[in-house]
Amino acid sequence: MKIIYRDKEWELKGRWRVQDAIKEIGLLPQTVLAVRDGKLLTGDVILEEDDEVKLVAVISGG
Amino acid sequence: MKCRKCSRQAVINMRQHKLALCEAHYPEWFVLQVQRAIEKYHMFGPHDRVLVAVSGGKDSLTLWDVLLRLGYQAEGLYIDLGIGREDGEPGGYSTLSREKVERFAAQWPGVRFTVVDLWAEYGETLPEIAGRVQRGRGKPCSVCGLIKRHVMNRIAREGHYTVLATGHNLDDEAATLFGNLLHWQTGYIARQAPVLPASEDGFVRKVKPLCRLYERETAAYALVSGIDYIYDECPYAVGATSLHHKELLNRLEEESPGAKLQFYLGFLRAREAGFFCEQSEMVALHPCTNCGQPTSAPGLCAFCRLWKPKQEPADDRP
Numbered sequence: 141m142k143i144i145y146r147d148k149e150w151e152l153k154g155r156w157r158v159q160d161a162i163k164e165i166g167l168l169p170q171t172v173l174a175v176r177d178g179k180l181l182t183g184d185v186i187l188e189e190d191d192e193v194k195l196v197a198v199i200s201g202g
Numbered sequence: 203m204k205c206r207k208c209s210r211q212a213v214i215n216m217r218q219h220k221l222a223l224c225e226a227h228y229p230e231w232f233v234l235q236v237q238r239a240i241e242k243y244h245m246f247g248p249h250d251r252v253l254v255a256v257s258g259g260k261d262s263l264t265l266w267d268v269l270l271r272l273g274y275q276a277e278g279l280y281i282d283l284g285i286g287r288e289d290g291e292p293g294g295y296s297t298l299s300r301e302k303v304e305r306f307a308a309q310w311p312g313v314r315f316t317v318v319d320l321w322a323e324y325g326e327t328l329p330e331i332a333g334r335v336q337r338g339r340g341k342p343c344s345v346c347g348l349i350k351r352h353v354m355n356r357i358a359r360e361g362h363y364t365v366l367a368t369g370h371n372l373d374d375e376a377a378t379l380f381g382n383l384l385h386w387q388t389g390y391i392a393r394q395a396p397v398l399p400a401s402e403d404g405f406v407r408k409v410k411p412l413c414r415l416y417e418r419e420t421a422a423y424a425l426v427s428g429i430d431y432i433y434d435e436c437p438y439a440v441g442a443t444s445l446h447h448k449e450l451l452n453r454l455e456e457e458s459p460g461a462k463l464q465f466y467l468g469f470l471r472a473r474e475a476g477f478f479c480e481q482s483e484m485v486a487l488h489p490c491t492n493c494g495q496p497t498s499a500p501g502l503c504a505f506c507r508l509w510k511p512k513q514e515p516a517d518d519r520p
Contacts, residue, residue, distance in 0.1 A: 168453065168456055169456065172451070173418065173422055178214065180426060181213070182213065184215075197374070197433070197435075198418045199417060200259055200417070201448075202444065
């Protein structure tokens with residue numbers, strides 16, 4: 141599957157739970173929201189090989 | 203994961219509440235939480251005129267959206283700081299965030315919305331001002347905070363608003379508290395609260411209705427509600443200490459769900475019980491000799507002093 145976060149992309153092989161895929165690419169699940177086809181996903185959702193998921197950062201400010 | 207209230211697929215799981223909700227029930231829950239915070243801390247009522255400070259980000263637009271849905275008299279204030287605008291030409295971060303706010307406001311016909319354009323009104327953008335003053339040691343964040351606090355209070359006073367509302371969420375508050383505790387800034391800790399009452403000296407009442415909601419939750423509300431907000435971070439926020447503190451707290455939250463909530467709510471309970479209160483000294487305020495807004499030292503306020511080099515010739519300086 142393809143994971144998109146800011147201007148970066150990752151390709152992961154096989155099926156992954158959303159929260160495991162987020163950890164795999166080095167992010168904290170608490171700090172992003174996962175969106176597939178415009179819908180928010182909870183961490184337990186299984187992603188398939190051909191899925192494309194966009195991660196939205198939730199931390200802002202300074 | 204299924205929604206706690208129906209059998210549909212959940213869109214968010216809030217581990218600190220052991221609560222998962224679907225895209226229909228989540229916004230309902232969120233709006234209710236905001237209403238409860240407003241009531242719990244006696245922030246304002248239906249007769250108050252609320253000025254909502256909006257930046258184009260998820261928190262402030264979410265706050266404005268929720269207050270309008272709840273039927274409050276909530277009007278917007280956007281401060282265009284001119285970030286990314288070179289030589290007075292539009293473009294960049296401020297232009298994009300302003301467009302987001304204008305687009306949001308257009309969806310609520312009849313709702314008043316004020317824009318203060320720093321460059322148009324004062325002749326300089328934030329990066330230009332920050333580049334020529336000592337404050338902040340080259341980073342514009344300190345000057346930015348000063349300008350925003352001044353302009354928000356000025357517009358609230360001029361427009362006879364009774365309350366100024368900002369979109370600070372629980373992560374903002376927890377990170378601020380954490381930072382102040384690390385340095386034992388007891389004076390700042392004593393002044394951190396969901397409500398800062400109006401002062402007779404001229405400070406308007408300030409409230410933070412999202413202070414009990416995680417940053418993740420406001421982002422989820424914005425996404426589920428179709429609020430078009432600016433995803434990009436302010437270019438000057440990169441490397442900010444508060445972002446580092448947020449990350450540390452989120453690592454804690456990952457291991458121990460609810461840690462951020464307990465940290466902040468525990469502080470509020472301690473504050474209510476009287477801790478830190480002796481640190482909250484009343485400082486005598488004076489009206490600024492230029493703008494009339496309250497300031498701790500007699501003479502010009504810190505905002506008006508930003509412009510002093512332009513107002514006074516060079517030979518007046520040491």
